[in-house]
Amino acid sequence: MREHLLAEGTVAELSRETLRRILHTGGVSWQTTTTWKASTDPxxxxxMRRVLDLYDHPPDDGRVVCVVCVDEFGPLNLQPRKGKAWRPQRRPSRQRATYTRTSGVMHMLAALDLTTGKLFYRIKDRKRWIEFLDLLKALRARWPGEKLYLVCDNFSPHRLARVREWCAANQVELVFLPTYGSWLNWIESEFAALRYFALNSTDHRSHTTSRTPPSPPTSAGATPAPNPRPTSRSTHRSEPGPVTRSKLRDKPLGRRTGSWPWPPYVGRP
Structure with missing residues (x-):
C-alpha cells in the first residue's frame, strides 16, 4: 500500500511504521474476501424467528418434543486434503497429488440433536428422497414417543410430497429455512468443525477408512486407545447437554456454548 500511495502521488513521503499506525488508528486491517448470498425470501x-425460537424455546404443549437439525454433508471423495499440524520447523508435511479418482463419492446424511449435542449420521452413495426418508424413519424410531421438529433447508428431496405426507402421518414437522439461509441451520457449524478436525490433513485410500476417526500417535508396540482430541478448558464440555444460543433472537446465529464431542458422530440412528 505504501508503494502504491507514493507511486500515485497521494503523499510525498510515508514510512511503513506511519502507515501501520494510521491503519491501526482507523481500525483497518488486511482481511480475507469471501462471498455472501443475501436471502431473497419474502x-x-x-x-428466521421461527427457527431461532425453536432453538431457544422448544414447544411446550404437554408432549415431549425433540428439535433436530438435519442436512447433507459432502460429497466425500477420496483425495488428499490440506490442513495444519504440528511439525518441526522447515519440515512441513506433504500430501500426494491425485489427478485420477475412480472410487466415486459418498454423502453423509446427518442429524444434530439439540438436546444432547450429539450428531447422528449415515453414509450413503446417493442423497435422494429415498435416503432422506430412511433417515427420518430411523430418527422416528430413535424417539418413538416424541414430537419431532426437523430443521432443514429447501433441498428438493426434503420437500417431496411423499416425504411431507409421511411426516404429517408420523408426528414429524419439517421446519424449512429461508431461501439462501442455510447458515441458520445449527448443524452447519458442526460440519465446519467436522471438516477442520476430522477431514483436513487426511489422505484416505478407501471410503471405509475415511469413516474411522483418527487415533492419536502411540509409541512402538503400544496399543492405540480412543482418546478425545485436546480442547481448551474454556470450551470443553465434559457432559452432554443442551445446545444453547446466547445471541439476540434477531441477530445472526452465533457459535453454540461448548465444543462438540470427539468423535461427534458417536451414534447412528
Missing part, C-alpha cells in the same frame, strides 16, 4: 424474518 418471508425471511418470520422463518
Amino acid at each position: 418471508d425471511f424474518i418470520p422463518k
